[in-house]
Amino acid sequence: MYYRFVSLFCICSVYVTGGFAVDGIASDGFQRTSFDSPKQVAEHWDVRNQDGKKIVHSKLKGSPCVIVLFRGHGCYHCVKxxxxxxxxxxxxxSRGxxxxxxxxxxxxxxxxxxxNRPLPFPVLSDVRSKLAKFLGSDKIENWHGILILDSNGKARWLLCGSKxxxxxxxxxxxxxSLQLSTTPLETHGLESRVD
Incomplete structure (x- = not known):
């Protein structure tokens, strides 16, 4: 009985979905995903800035990027x-x-x-949760995620969880470890990258 439980747990904990390996939820409550090969997220990218202008995914290329998916400003923990x-x-x-x-x-x-509270990096709206759906959640509101993109705009690593x-x-x-560091940036801004 114990062997069957352990086998089932191992099968459920590590699986492959859409070409990337997904590890089970760790003891800290987060799930980590290492992409076997970088995955293009352009077709799942549909975001707008606070002025309602669409930010085209191709404009992100040129420097690595960390995307923080959060539930919104109404979530106390997200604001924190x-x-x-x-x-x-x-x-x-400093890492570019x-x-x-x-x-x-x-x-x-x-x-x-x-x-009311400007931030030193862009905050964008994905009202249809296209990126979250690609990454395995029905909506951003269901979880929190940290996605690392390389300088070609391809997904390399994801950490997500309920907190x-x-x-x-x-x-x-x-x-x-992914050796993504490049020339330091003066700003995180996307002003010159708006369509």
Whole structure:
């Protein structure tokens, strides 16, 4: 009986979906996904900035990117997470890695929140949760995620769970181990990358 349970647990914990390996949920409550080969997310990218302008995925190319998927500004823990990211955003910039936060709240809700509390990195709206669906969730509101893209805009690593990540050392370590660091960035901004 014990052997059957362990076998079933192992089968459920590690599986392959859509060409990438998904590890089971770790004891810290997060699931980590290492992509066997980088996966293009362009067809699953449908985001707008706080002015309602569409941000084209191809404009992200040129530097690695960390995308923080969060539930929106109405989530206390998500807002706290955004504050934690502000504290370490310079570590991403010094590695040449752009930070972007994405939620499924409306452009209007997002714009109102950002007027009251501007952030040093872009915050974008994906109202149809296209990226979250590609990554395995029905909607962004169902979980939190950290996605690392390489300089070609392809997914390399994902961490997700029911709670937001508050310590970004593992993400920075993944960036280093994937050798994604490039020339330091002055800003995370996408102003010149809007269509």
């Amino acid at each position: 997470q955004l504050g934690e990211i502000v504290e370490v955003e310079s570590r991403f910039r 890695v752009r930070l972007i936060a994405v939620s499924d709240e409306s452009v209007e809700e997002m714009g109102k929140a950002l007027r 937001p990540l508050m310590d970004f050392r593992e993400v920075l370590s993944q960036i280093d």
